[in-house]
Amino acid sequence: MSAEQKLEKIKALFASIETEILECKKLLRGEKIE
């Protein structure tokens, strides 16, 4: 995997982590998640 591909992978993973954490916050607020 090239350095550029690794960087893209890292960006995608961090975006996914952010989404998961946001959904955790929603659940803790009693909101439903998709």
Added chain:
Amino acid sequence: MSEDKVERFMEAVVDYANATEAAAVNLKRQIAEIVGVKGVVAVKEETFNILKFDRQQGARIGEYEVAYKAKNIPEKFRQAWNILNKNNAVIGDRYHGEGYAYAYWLYGEAKIYRQKLKGKVNKIASSQAREVFERK
């Protein structure tokens, strides 16, 4: 920083992000369970479907499939393995989500197992299967 060091650094960040993502997925599932929300989504089955599985036949559990680390892209394998590991997926308590064709579990470091879902997973059948499987 030399090119080699940059590469090693990025590899370390990818590993960290993979593990953190798996932990975040597991945290969400646990929170959902605690607050009583049903139907929290599992990761998409493509996470596992992109792996190459070999068909096997077990005397008691019937047909199942195994993905070997050595036969797959290490990063893809690690990501799938981490999710199953964080969710404590074992033969008696397999991992699957809504719409999944297969249920997945771990046994050993370098292998991922799966078996076609036939409606609801029977916990008793699963524990009997585990006994047979672990004796092999």
